[in-house]
Amino acid sequence: MRLMKLSQQLGERKIIEIIQKHLDLMPKMPIPFGDDISAYDLGKGNLAVLKTDMLVDKTDVPPKMSLWQAARKTVVMNISDFAAKGIKPLTILVSLGLPRKLNTKDNIEEIAKGLNAGAREYNAYIIGGDTSESSDLVISLSLFGIAKKGKVMLRSGAHHGDIVAVTSFFGKTSAGLKILLNDLKASRKIRRVLTDSVLMPKARLKEGLALSQTKAVTAAIDSSDGLAWSLHEIAKASKVGFLINRLPTAKEVERFAKDNKLSPLELTLYGGEEYELVLTVNPKLWNKAQKAVEEVGGKLLNIGKVTAEKQVLLEINGEKHIIEARGWEHFKNEAKNRKVL
Amino acid sequence: MRLMKLSQQLGERKIIEIIQKHLDLMPKMPIPFGDDISAYDLGKGNLAVLKTDMLVDKTDVPPKMSLWQAARKTVVMNISDFAAKGIKPLTILVSLGLPRKLNTKDNIEEIAKGLNAGAREYNAYIIGGDTSESSDLVISLSLFGIAKKGKVMLRSGAHHGDIVAVTSFFGKTSAGLKILLNDLKASRKIRRVLTDSVLMPKARLKEGLALSQTKAVTAAIDSSDGLAWSLHEIAKASKVGFLINRLPTAKEVERFAKDNKLSPLELTLYGGEEYELVLTVNPKLWNKAQKAVEEVGGKLLNIGKVTAEKQVLLEINGEKHIIEARGWEHFKNEAKNRKVL
Numbered sequence: 001m002r003l004m005k006l007s008q009q010l011g012e013r014k015i016i017e018i019i020q021k022h023l024d025l026m027p028k029m030p031i032p033f034g035d036d037i038s039a040y041d042l043g044k045g046n047l048a049v050l051k052t053d054m055l056v057d058k059t060d061v062p063p064k065m066s067l068w069q070a071a072r073k074t075v076v077m078n079i080s081d082f083a084a085k086g087i088k089p090l091t092i093l094v095s096l097g098l099p100r101k102l103n104t105k106d107n108i109e110e111i112a113k114g115l116n117a118g119a120r121e122y123n124a125y126i127i128g129g130d131t132s133e134s135s136d137l138v139i140s141l142s143l144f145g146i147a148k149k150g151k152v153m154l155r156s157g158a159h160h161g162d163i164v165a166v167t168s169f170f171g172k173t174s175a176g177l178k179i180l181l182n183d184l185k186a187s188r189k190i191r192r193v194l195t196d197s198v199l200m201p202k203a204r205l206k207e208g209l210a211l212s213q214t215k216a217v218t219a220a221i222d223s224s225d226g227l228a229w230s231l232h233e234i235a236k237a238s239k240v241g242f243l244i245n246r247l248p249t250a251k252e253v254e255r256f257a258k259d260n261k262l263s264p265l266e267l268t269l270y271g272g273e274e275y276e277l278v279l280t281v282n283p284k285l286w287n288k289a290q291k292a293v294e295e296v297g298g299k300l301l302n303i304g305k306v307t308a309e310k311q312v313l314l315e316i317n318g319e320k321h322i323i324e325a326r327g328w329e330h331f332k333n334e335a336k337n338r339k340v341l
Numbered sequence: 342m343r344l345m346k347l348s349q350q351l352g353e354r355k356i357i358e359i360i361q362k363h364l365d366l367m368p369k370m371p372i373p374f375g376d377d378i379s380a381y382d383l384g385k386g387n388l389a390v391l392k393t394d395m396l397v398d399k400t401d402v403p404p405k406m407s408l409w410q411a412a413r414k415t416v417v418m419n420i421s422d423f424a425a426k427g428i429k430p431l432t433i434l435v436s437l438g439l440p441r442k443l444n445t446k447d448n449i450e451e452i453a454k455g456l457n458a459g460a461r462e463y464n465a466y467i468i469g470g471d472t473s474e475s476s477d478l479v480i481s482l483s484l485f486g487i488a489k490k491g492k493v494m495l496r497s498g499a500h501h502g503d504i505v506a507v508t509s510f511f512g513k514t515s516a517g518l519k520i521l522l523n524d525l526k527a528s529r530k531i532r533r534v535l536t537d538s539v540l541m542p543k544a545r546l547k548e549g550l551a552l553s554q555t556k557a558v559t560a561a562i563d564s565s566d567g568l569a570w571s572l573h574e575i576a577k578a579s580k581v582g583f584l585i586n587r588l589p590t591a592k593e594v595e596r597f598a599k600d601n602k603l604s605p606l607e608l609t610l611y612g613g614e615e616y617e618l619v620l621t622v623n624p625k626l627w628n629k630a631q632k633a634v635e636e637v638g639g640k641l642l643n644i645g646k647v648t649a650e651k652q653v654l655l656e657i658n659g660e661k662h663i664i665e666a667r668g669w670e671h672f673k674n675e676a677k678n679r680k681v682l
Contacts, residue, residue: 097397105359125365132397142391
């Protein structure tokens with residue numbers, strides 16, 4: 001019953017589409033609507049890069065996440081988009097909506113410390129902001145950075161034949177959320193790895209910055225809406241398809257799925273709030289890209305290739321399966337999120 | 342009883358103070374914490390100027406304000422701070438928190454159109470954003486502009502002997518709010534002027550930009566928290582006092598106050614959400630400043646002078662009265678705001 005009602009709600013992407021339709025377009029917009037960041041042309045090949053994203057506690061804060069962690073997570077989720085585009089964040093502004101029940105010195109300090117910790121982790125500074133009273137805890141950040149025009153990694157440049165790459169194994173956040181929500185089985189060590197991925201996410205900034213220097217990346221996005229969704233977004237923006245033949249499931253997720261009779265494929269593909277990078281790489285520059293990422297302490301996994309045929313497919317034991325265009329979308333996942341809280 | 346409870350809530354300024362205490366300071370911050378905008382030094386005398394401010398319907402949207410007007414107002418209140426600092430806004434990002442009950446195509450279109458109308462009114466463009474689900478309608482904007490380092494009008498440069506100036510007469514918004522709330526008496530014409538000041542506020546961008554070119558302004562702020570509060574903020578930042586001898590009460594406010602047995606002084610000094618500029622001007626450059634504002638169709642009213650003695654005083658018929666440091670502060674005015682909604 002609930003779901004029937006929910007299906008009448010417009011999802012995040014539809015809302016943004018409606019809004020964009022009614023906006024006058026800035027002439028010579030250097031980054032088109034629909035990518036993960038926005039930009040203003042500063043001249044001489046430089047762009048001012050801007051990004052805003054909002055955390056709302058009732059949909060974005062799972063149980064057992066502290067205020068400090070929620071504040072830090074807000075920074076990470078914004079920086080992750082800069083990471084995916086290869087842009088160094090410089091400054092952050094905070095717009096804080098504080099509910100009456102959280103309006104105490106201790107809570108505000110915890111939020112401030114979490115924001116500062118997140119910013120400093122990625123060498124950015126919080127330089128200003130504002131506060132209001134609201135019903136939910138709302139932390140809206142805006143990031144600013146400067147980029148060279150040709151070095152921004154967009155969603156739209158993937159070519160047939162490119163290698164599809166990711167910066168780590170997947171599924172930890174969806175498994176971690178299930179543990180936080182439903183207290184599913186896991187050994188202490190695995191539980192820690194999986195829940196940490198939710199409570200203490202990391203943005204792949206070093207990896208993104210290193211990759212943007214190689215010019216090897218033809219398209220990029222972060223996986224905050226899930227691996228499947230990220231692939232579909234690149235496919236749509238680049239007018240290509242994918243054949244994934246090495247599903248990057250984390251070993252902890254394999255174990256967890258087995259113990260709880262869950263599908264590792266489902267956990268890997270259709271999770272969300274997982275801040276890895278999903279990239280397409282010019283095969284001639286693959287070694288260069290991989291080396292660049294390894295030099296900053298990261299890894300680059302080859303999980304498949306870009307196809308001319310516009311389908312997003314997964315090959316398992318020679319058989320092809322469709323990877324669905326579903327993932328983490330706040331408004332549409334609201335039923336799920338409700339349970340989270 | 343309610344007020345006693347409220348007094349335990351921390352106000353907007355105290356919250357910001359607590360947050361700032363826990364932030365690492367960016368080295369060489371070109372604009373100090375506590376002014377109305379933030380900045381990053383782009384080199385060669387240029388600053389990237391950044392600003393964020395959030396509208397929350399339950400405290401910022403009075404009755405009879407449409408969604409279109411609320412969205413436009415969010416733009417105006419952000420641009421007003423750029424205006425006060427003499428900075429041209431270039432781009433705007435939108436972070437929209439949408440409650441379930443407003444999630445329809447018509448409502449979203451109305452919000453988008455209001456945002457676009459506000460942006461275009463001041464020659465800025467909306468170039469990106471994000472949306473989430475929230476309990477309140479939350480519209481958080483972030484503005485970006487570029488300024489010459491020496492031309493930003495700060496709060497902190499007022500000198501003893503400077504002229505205190507404002508860009509219009511005051512009191513319309515506090516009177517207008519009383520009409521919207523309590524249906525107080527006013528002729529049709531006056532009602533229109535007063536309620537329009539609330540529903541269709543204007544930012545003094547032309548005036549601010551013209552003034553920043555004159556170098557006549559020693560300190561500036563917008564009056565969004567009320568005239569009295571604005572004077573106190575400049576007094577504090579500049580370590581000076583004020584002697585106001587021409588209270589700038591709008592003629593419609595005089596009339597309205599008389600008809601409803603209200604104090605015109607109270608309406609003039611202690612209102613809020615009034616987006617005029619409050620400035621201190623080097624007396625040697627007064628004519629230049631006034632001419633610059635008149636050339637763009639505005640006016641500059643001399644309402645008093647800056648004093649070395651650190652008090653904010655109002656002189657009426659030769660008698661001096663203290664102008665209190667109170668005004669519009671969201672958290673602390675919550676009781677008032679509740680009534681508004």
